Amino acid sequence: MAMNARSSPTKSSDELVLRSELWNGRDEPRVAFASVNAEEDKPFNFLHVLFDCAIAGGTAGVFVEAALYPIDTIKTRLQAAHGGGKINLKGLYSGLVGNLAGAFPASAIFLGIYEPVKQKLLETFPENLSAFAHLTAGAVGGAASSLVRVPTEVIKQRIQTGQFTSAPDAVRLIVRREGLKGLFAGYGSFLLRDLPFDAIQFCIYEQLLLGYKLAARRSLSNAENAIVGAFAGAITGAVTAPLDVIKTRLMVQGSANQYKGICDCVSTIAREEGISTLFKGMGPRVLWIGIGGSIFFGVLEKTKEVLAQRHFNSQDSSSFKLD
Template structure:
């Protein structure tokens, strides 16, 4: 990847990520509280809907930038060594590697954000300081494995579907798509991926919010899913699916549309 493309991906990805995370933060708070083991009302209900937003504001730009720089770099490397028929596999692989890298930044931000969302009486800094004091750096990375296990399947669905929908629409129109059309493809791809990966998102939330020292806090995704299934059944596994789909559909529209637009402008 050329230097110009590298910086275009970095700035476009960071800008798109920060925009969507801040715009859709209230929906994310509602989703987190619906998934909380304490229940929606006890976790704050509709009060303090922006609790934890400083953590998102700090982590969003570098997280999204890291993802897209890795994604575009891997696409360039893999496309040069594979046939056009393997494009979906290239997109899946590039997205998966991108998520592993981005989660190194995303998880600490997510841990602090989600704990602040279900404890609106505490400030983001207080939640951060308490996590460090009680659990150390490892506490900030609690749920890394479950986040990666959520994000990789999500990306395996979202990005190949986004690229496929763009190619299909472009082929039918006989020209390259406008940024808003790329955004519409992103909305459909994001919403579908969000729906099918909601149980993994529930498991990730439970692990991040679990009391230190509990079995759930150890990070076993299967154990967390089994516990949710036993206590709440099918509805528990898909808790928060509507706000999650809504947020990610809107997010896919803004995120992938803004990324496409900013990257084109920079290039």
């Protein structure tokens, strides 16, 4: 099926094949778990794609968090510090284990929702609206994963700023002092930051990846995927930096309730510390997300490749037994 499409002399056919290979990241095996090929007879299996994408997303998310946690801690402490307060560079790995426990399901949910939604939208909308499909899928995936991401982020940042020493203590004391809603502190600001972040980052990544493939007329290596991911992450990290500062301040304030909400947080920061405070921690954030993007998308594509090969071998084995 794909070979017939590849042999066609028309440009549109070539582009269709290259687009169908976007999720694969390689030419073989031709049976990818999330490949969308208009000429493929096998129907789209939502649950199958969701499961495999969840594994790939969770794996990639854990790798990023484990590798770059100290940079994230520095960024959080810079954003949480008021005025010209100095930050503590000790205990940069504080809260890592608890964060990894939340990072896997959060990333799994995001990718598990993002990819099937994206595929369905790409089938529904014309090709020139592919960016809209990527933006929408990113926002939907971000909204779904926020139910796990927000409590994980609240606990992580409270530990990073020295309020608690462990995730179990953080959960117990936050619930005791603030109720269950304390675990979702700053939820609105989180969505304000993460929905555009997820949508923009994955849209930039997917569009650059597609354009690169069409220009090069081949699938990309894992290193090339990582470079594109780093570029997408760095740009998105810089654009959303002020939203990240607001989210951090609302999440770490605890029961003090210094800020009444997003608007009050912005106005208070601007009045008491200056507008430039909204860009605190931008350097570590861009570095963290840029490097994190390269790791995340590199591991993501490699994991998808391994899973695709596993399915390919499984189907070959089944065919052999039937024969």
